[in-house]
Amino acid sequence: MDGAEVAGLMQAIGARARAAAAELAFAPAETKRAALLAAAEALWDRRQEIIAANAEDLAHGRDKGLGAAMMDRLMLDEARVQAMAEGLRAVAAQDDPVGAVIAEWDRPTGLHIRRVRTPLGVVGVIYESRPNVTADAGALCLKAGNAVILRGGSESFHSSAAIHACLQAGLTAAGLQADAIQLVPTRDRAAVTEMLRMVEFIDVIVPRGGKGLVGLVQREARVPVFAHLEGICHVYADGAADLEKARRVVLNAKTRRTGICGSAECLLIDRAFYAKHGAVLIEDLLAAGVEVRAEGELADIPGTVPASPEDFGKEFLDMIIAAKLVDGVDEAIAHIRRYGSNHTEAILTEDAATAERFFQRLDSAILLHNASTQFADGGEFGMGAEIGIATGKMHARGPVGAEQLTSFKYLVTGDGTVRA
């Protein structure tokens, strides 16, 4: 396809999405639920087809020389297909956000005002290798009454198409328009460029993938974007921290999984903590096999590596952490303001006032007190699933579930009421 053909294709997809969204906006909750359950069933029934399609992608990936981590993200087996189907059922089981009354009140004029959730419209999702995003993102958008245009990574082209077919089967079985969930049928990169500019057809874009993809989307999109570029998460161990809680949380925050955006990338230790407890937090990390890039006095601890300035504000996504001593919570706050990415930060302290100061003076999407940064996840927040995590402040923030894929409208009831 040449550029004009891709543009024409995407415009047609956009127009169909817009038309589907207009109908989907008032689809009954039960119908959307039925579509999700039917899609889950289709996923399981067609698991052999899906796995066969995935084998094509894997073969292609091997030829292209994809790394082991990428190949693992790409791979589907029965267990992963089952997990996708369960994800769809979990979204089906959640309350329907559309039509929910967020607030209501009466006015002296006699008017009764309700603020009611309504779908956003059309969501564009641009993702990389994980084929399960097709199911998760499709399900969340449908739940919130939005049409969605999915643009999967070229590595997962066949897998995504097979999963997408199941979603459309679910829509059709429930009597909904198949255009409610569309998958861009070309690997051409020009399709992405087109999506980023389709303000008349797409209301919001959610990029899912590495910093390269997200950065590109944030720079180039004319459509609003829900995203986080990086998760440079900090853990601050205050002088008033409980030692055992601190040890547990620091280790979990860094090592439970290092490749996710909620993994801690920097440990800030209060000098008061260090005076009391010494190097224990760092020693725990070293013992767990973490490379600790330490600044100042901390670099004297055997086994650490001296930190360079660029280790602060860096997303390692690996068994590496930067570490630094600070003078109390205010220096920790100042450091995080300077180097953080407004994603997730944790404070470890038994002093409620210090925790409150950290909560008030920082403005990350998620702030935790005596808990691990690894909880930065829609499932852990009870949202059933998430389409992504947003660090912006417009509309959606933190884990983005179905509820944040909605807008609202005001429904006002009078009795022949006129304005004086």
Next chain:
Amino acid sequence: MDGAEVAGLMQAIGARARAAAAELAFAPAETKRAALLAAAEALWDRRQEIIAANAEDLAHGRDKGLGAAMMDRLMLDEARVQAMAEGLRAVAAQDDPVGAVIAEWDRPTGLHIRRVRTPLGVVGVIYESRPNVTADAGALCLKAGNAVILRGGSESFHSSAAIHACLQAGLTAAGLQADAIQLVPTRDRAAVTEMLRMVEFIDVIVPRGGKGLVGLVQREARVPVFAHLEGICHVYADGAADLEKARRVVLNAKTRRTGICGSAECLLIDRAFYAKHGAVLIEDLLAAGVEVRAEGELADIPGTVPASPEDFGKEFLDMIIAAKLVDGVDEAIAHIRRYGSNHTEAILTEDAATAERFFQRLDSAILLHNASTQFADGGEFGMGAEIGIATGKMHARGPVGAEQLTSFKYLVTGDGTVRA
């Protein structure tokens, strides 16, 4: 000033606003309230200065040959200064949105999650001739903990500066940074262009003014925008409408004030209503001096003018209304979807199911049942004041008060809690 100087000036203003916002974000509610009350006092104390500054603007406006409506919007007298001061006191009296807990819940992991309001950051307000926007917008942004950059119209240059001095006096009296409310000190249009692109310093732009200004901002802004381009508001009189309520509402919706965005621009009459009640709604409008541009059979009513196709979807902002017969609520919905601007529409009916259909299938920011479209106003909604009305679906919608000038963050409390 040349372009580079304006750019440098605006960047400096932006950096100061960003710094002020970081502090203002956790300013106590009482301090912000004190600043608003002190500003109200300053406005009244300095009313002579303000009126003198306004006289300069009026003289300048006369020289430029501004129209009567524009001159009226520009004019300040004691009563108008008093109204501004009262507006500030009304905003002061409202609950502080910052820190309010929007939702909270517990998780099986033992985590307690709170979703708490936090300021958006820096708001840019670009407006035209009304100098009172300086006070209203400044007050609402401050209330929500946002720094604001105000760019008034060149017509109200001196008036806005005098009002702005009172706002800064209020900030200073309360011990807040004067940079929390800045006014762009140049009439140079390049300052507007610069604001629209300052994504690193401005989080949202609110344009207040005519279609020319709003359209320019919507087209050119790289910063998110809360706005409505037009208020093409519809009133639909259903076959099951109560005649007296319908007469009252139609007349009020069109004629109470014609220059506001909530004024009705199109009347849709159900054929069933027309068969039962005849031309009464149109006759009422004609008797009130409204020019009725009627389509089809309605054009046979004496006194009407035949409608041309472009009269539908047109914002008259005048004693003019387009009128058309439709076959029931579904045709009304289809017409509004095609010609409306997603601002405000009203249905007149005694049939609850028909009203519900209208509420569900339309997606304007405000939908009214048996009430006048003229209620589309933040004050009438109980918000104390509004910075504008938004027809977009991202973040803010309908009348935008202090609450919608906030974002949120998650505050999560554990007890040494780690993720399994």
